[in-house]
Amino acid sequence: MGLLFSLLVLAFEFLIEIPADATWLQEMEMALFSASFTLLAFYLLGLTFAFSRHPKAGKINHQIIIYVWLGAILFHLFLLISNLSNQHVYKAGIILFLGPLFLTVYHFITYFSDVRADREEQEAATTASMERVAYQMILEGSKVYGEITRLKTEYPEVEQMLRANDFHDKLERYALEMQQYLQVKQFQRKDVELLEGHYLFLENLLILAKQHPGIVESRMYSRRDD
Structure with missing residues:
Protein backbone atom coordinates (compact mmCIF):
# COMPACT_ATOMS: atom_id res chain seq x y z
CA MET A 1 0.00 0.00 0.00
CA GLU A 123 -8.71 -21.05 20.21
CA ALA A 124 -5.40 -22.94 20.22
CA ALA A 125 -4.98 -22.26 23.94
CA THR A 126 -8.54 -23.40 24.61
CA THR A 127 -7.97 -26.56 22.59
CA ALA A 128 -4.77 -27.31 24.49
CA SER A 129 -6.54 -26.70 27.81
CA MET A 130 -9.40 -29.03 26.89
CA GLU A 131 -6.88 -31.63 25.79
CA ARG A 132 -5.10 -31.48 29.16
CA VAL A 133 -8.41 -31.75 31.04
CA ALA A 134 -9.52 -34.67 28.87
CA TYR A 135 -6.30 -36.63 29.40
CA GLN A 136 -6.45 -35.92 33.12
CA MET A 137 -10.01 -37.25 33.20
CA ILE A 138 -8.92 -40.40 31.36
CA LEU A 139 -6.01 -40.90 33.76
CA GLU A 140 -8.15 -40.43 36.86
CA GLY A 141 -10.89 -42.58 35.40
CA SER A 142 -8.39 -45.38 34.75
CA LYS A 143 -7.23 -45.21 38.37
CA VAL A 144 -10.79 -45.36 39.67
CA TYR A 145 -11.63 -48.24 37.33
CA GLY A 146 -8.54 -50.09 38.46
CA GLU A 147 -9.53 -49.61 42.09
CA ILE A 148 -13.05 -50.90 41.42
CA THR A 149 -11.59 -53.90 39.61
CA ARG A 150 -9.32 -54.64 42.57
CA LEU A 151 -12.26 -54.45 44.96
CA LYS A 152 -14.28 -56.80 42.73
CA THR A 153 -11.40 -59.27 42.76
CA GLU A 154 -10.82 -59.17 46.51
CA TYR A 155 -14.47 -58.93 47.49
CA PRO A 156 -16.84 -60.97 45.29
CA GLU A 157 -19.82 -59.37 47.02
CA VAL A 158 -18.86 -56.04 45.38
CA GLU A 159 -19.22 -57.54 41.91
CA GLN A 160 -22.51 -59.11 42.98
CA MET A 161 -23.71 -55.71 44.15
CA LEU A 162 -22.71 -54.10 40.85
CA ARG A 163 -24.47 -56.73 38.78
CA ALA A 164 -27.57 -56.66 40.99
CA ASN A 165 -27.90 -52.91 40.42
CA ASP A 166 -27.13 -53.11 36.66
CA PHE A 167 -23.89 -51.14 37.18
CA HIS A 168 -21.49 -53.75 35.83
CA ASP A 169 -22.17 -53.33 32.09
CA LYS A 170 -22.26 -49.55 32.36
CA LEU A 171 -18.97 -49.58 34.28
CA GLU A 172 -17.22 -51.59 31.57
CA ARG A 173 -18.72 -49.50 28.76
CA TYR A 174 -17.75 -46.17 30.35
CA ALA A 175 -14.21 -47.36 31.05
CA LEU A 176 -13.83 -48.56 27.45
CA GLU A 177 -15.21 -45.32 26.02
CA MET A 178 -12.78 -43.26 28.12
CA GLN A 179 -9.84 -45.31 26.85
CA GLN A 180 -11.00 -44.90 23.25
CA TYR A 181 -10.68 -41.13 23.64
CA LEU A 182 -6.91 -41.56 23.72
CA GLN A 183 -7.12 -41.87 19.93
CA VAL A 184 -8.93 -38.55 19.49
CA LYS A 185 -6.74 -35.92 17.79
CA GLN A 186 -8.71 -32.83 18.81
CA PHE A 187 -11.10 -32.57 21.73
CA GLN A 188 -14.31 -30.58 21.66
CA ARG A 189 -16.09 -29.19 24.68
CA LYS A 190 -18.75 -31.89 24.39
CA ASP A 191 -16.01 -34.55 24.57
CA VAL A 192 -14.65 -33.09 27.79
CA GLU A 193 -18.15 -32.92 29.26
CA LEU A 194 -18.77 -36.57 28.32
CA LEU A 195 -15.48 -37.66 29.89
CA GLU A 196 -16.29 -35.70 33.00
CA GLY A 197 -19.67 -37.42 33.25
CA HIS A 198 -18.05 -40.83 32.84
CA TYR A 199 -15.44 -40.03 35.46
CA LEU A 200 -18.03 -38.83 37.99
CA PHE A 201 -20.01 -42.03 37.43
CA LEU A 202 -16.94 -44.18 38.07
CA GLU A 203 -15.98 -42.19 41.15
CA ASN A 204 -19.48 -42.38 42.61
CA LEU A 205 -19.53 -46.11 41.87
CA LEU A 206 -16.26 -46.53 43.76
CA ILE A 207 -17.67 -44.64 46.73
CA LEU A 208 -20.74 -46.89 46.64
CA ALA A 209 -18.55 -49.98 46.50
CA LYS A 210 -16.49 -48.83 49.50
CA GLN A 211 -19.68 -48.40 51.51
CA HIS A 212 -20.45 -52.08 51.15
CA PRO A 213 -20.16 -53.93 54.51
CA GLY A 214 -16.76 -55.49 55.03
CA ILE A 215 -14.93 -53.32 52.48
CA VAL A 216 -11.82 -51.49 53.69
CA GLU A 217 -10.83 -48.43 51.68
CA SER A 218 -7.65 -49.01 49.70
CA ARG A 219 -4.46 -47.13 50.51
CA MET A 220 -4.00 -46.13 46.86
CA TYR A 221 -7.35 -44.33 46.76
CA SER A 222 -6.69 -42.70 50.14
CA ARG A 223 -3.39 -41.27 48.89
CA ARG A 224 -5.10 -39.94 45.74
CA ASP A 225 -7.77 -38.18 47.82
CA ASP A 226 -5.10 -36.64 50.05
Missing part, protein backbone atom coordinates in the same frame (compact mmCIF):
# COMPACT_ATOMS: atom_id res chain seq x y z
CA GLY A 2 2.92 2.32 0.65
CA LEU A 3 4.27 1.66 -2.84
CA LEU A 4 0.84 2.26 -4.38
CA PHE A 5 0.47 5.51 -2.50
CA SER A 6 3.94 6.64 -3.63
CA LEU A 7 3.02 5.89 -7.25
CA LEU A 8 -0.19 7.91 -6.89
CA VAL A 9 1.75 10.85 -5.49
CA LEU A 10 4.19 10.74 -8.38
CA ALA A 11 1.35 10.43 -10.89
CA PHE A 12 -0.50 13.45 -9.47
CA GLU A 13 2.67 15.50 -9.39
CA PHE A 14 4.15 14.75 -12.81
CA LEU A 15 1.45 13.20 -15.02
CA ILE A 16 -1.74 15.04 -14.10
CA GLU A 17 -2.30 18.69 -14.89
CA ILE A 18 -4.90 20.70 -13.00
CA PRO A 19 -5.91 23.98 -14.64
CA ALA A 20 -5.44 26.81 -12.22
CA ASP A 21 -8.55 28.66 -13.52
CA ALA A 22 -10.88 25.65 -13.50
CA THR A 23 -14.32 26.44 -12.10
CA TRP A 24 -14.67 23.06 -10.38
CA LEU A 25 -11.67 23.43 -8.07
CA GLN A 26 -13.73 24.89 -5.23
CA GLU A 27 -16.34 22.18 -5.68
CA MET A 28 -13.59 19.55 -5.58
CA GLU A 29 -12.20 21.02 -2.38
CA MET A 30 -15.67 21.13 -0.85
CA ALA A 31 -16.14 17.46 -1.74
CA LEU A 32 -12.74 16.55 -0.30
CA PHE A 33 -13.47 18.54 2.87
CA SER A 34 -16.84 16.84 3.36
CA ALA A 35 -15.42 13.40 2.60
CA SER A 36 -12.52 13.93 5.02
CA PHE A 37 -14.85 15.06 7.78
CA THR A 38 -17.20 12.13 7.17
CA LEU A 39 -14.43 9.52 7.06
CA LEU A 40 -12.93 10.90 10.26
CA ALA A 41 -16.33 10.62 11.95
CA PHE A 42 -16.69 6.99 10.79
CA TYR A 43 -13.16 6.24 11.92
CA LEU A 44 -13.91 7.59 15.40
CA LEU A 45 -17.05 5.45 15.49
CA GLY A 46 -14.91 2.48 14.54
CA LEU A 47 -12.55 3.27 17.40
CA THR A 48 -15.48 3.48 19.81
CA PHE A 49 -17.28 0.26 18.86
CA ALA A 50 -14.66 -2.01 17.28
CA PHE A 51 -11.19 -0.94 18.36
CA SER A 52 -12.18 -0.55 22.02
CA ARG A 53 -12.16 -4.37 22.41
CA HIS A 54 -8.62 -4.68 21.09
CA PRO A 55 -6.95 -1.31 21.63
CA LYS A 56 -3.46 -2.61 20.83
CA ALA A 57 -4.40 -4.23 17.52
CA GLY A 58 -3.29 -2.64 14.26
CA LYS A 59 0.13 -1.57 13.05
CA ILE A 60 -0.53 2.18 13.30
CA ASN A 61 -1.35 4.29 16.32
CA HIS A 62 -4.91 5.58 15.91
CA GLN A 63 -3.88 9.00 17.24
CA ILE A 64 -1.58 9.50 14.25
CA ILE A 65 -4.44 8.81 11.83
CA ILE A 66 -6.73 11.23 13.67
CA TYR A 67 -4.11 13.98 13.54
CA VAL A 68 -3.52 13.37 9.82
CA TRP A 69 -7.26 13.58 9.11
CA LEU A 70 -7.51 16.80 11.13
CA GLY A 71 -4.55 18.22 9.22
CA ALA A 72 -6.19 17.33 5.90
CA ILE A 73 -9.49 18.90 6.99
CA LEU A 74 -7.75 22.13 8.03
CA PHE A 75 -5.85 22.22 4.72
CA HIS A 76 -9.04 21.77 2.68
CA LEU A 77 -10.72 24.46 4.76
CA PHE A 78 -7.79 26.77 4.08
CA LEU A 79 -8.13 26.22 0.33
CA LEU A 80 -11.89 26.88 0.52
CA ILE A 81 -11.48 30.29 2.16
CA SER A 82 -8.45 31.31 0.09
CA ASN A 83 -8.14 32.18 -3.59
CA LEU A 84 -4.95 30.34 -4.42
CA SER A 85 -4.50 29.43 -8.07
CA ASN A 86 -1.44 27.19 -7.79
CA GLN A 87 -2.14 23.72 -9.18
CA HIS A 88 0.45 22.17 -6.87
CA VAL A 89 -1.59 23.34 -3.88
CA TYR A 90 -4.67 21.53 -5.16
CA LYS A 91 -2.59 18.45 -5.93
CA ALA A 92 -1.38 18.58 -2.34
CA GLY A 93 -5.02 18.73 -1.23
CA ILE A 94 -5.81 15.53 -3.18
CA ILE A 95 -2.72 13.83 -1.77
CA LEU A 96 -3.67 14.94 1.75
CA PHE A 97 -7.01 13.22 1.25
CA LEU A 98 -5.55 10.01 -0.15
CA GLY A 99 -2.86 9.79 2.56
CA PRO A 100 -5.20 9.51 5.56
CA LEU A 101 -7.49 7.29 3.51
CA PHE A 102 -4.67 4.85 2.82
CA LEU A 103 -3.61 4.95 6.48
CA THR A 104 -7.19 4.28 7.60
CA VAL A 105 -7.59 1.32 5.23
CA TYR A 106 -4.21 -0.04 6.29
CA HIS A 107 -5.16 0.31 9.96
CA PHE A 108 -8.42 -1.57 9.42
CA ILE A 109 -6.63 -4.34 7.51
CA THR A 110 -3.92 -4.80 10.14
CA TYR A 111 -6.47 -4.47 12.96
CA PHE A 112 -8.67 -7.29 11.71
CA SER A 113 -5.57 -9.34 10.91
CA ASP A 114 -4.33 -8.96 14.50
CA VAL A 115 -7.79 -9.72 15.89
CA ARG A 116 -7.94 -12.87 13.80
CA ALA A 117 -4.48 -13.92 14.96
CA ASP A 118 -5.47 -13.32 18.60
CA ARG A 119 -8.66 -15.33 18.13
CA GLU A 120 -6.72 -18.22 16.59
CA GLU A 121 -4.24 -18.08 19.47
CA GLN A 122 -7.05 -18.15 22.01
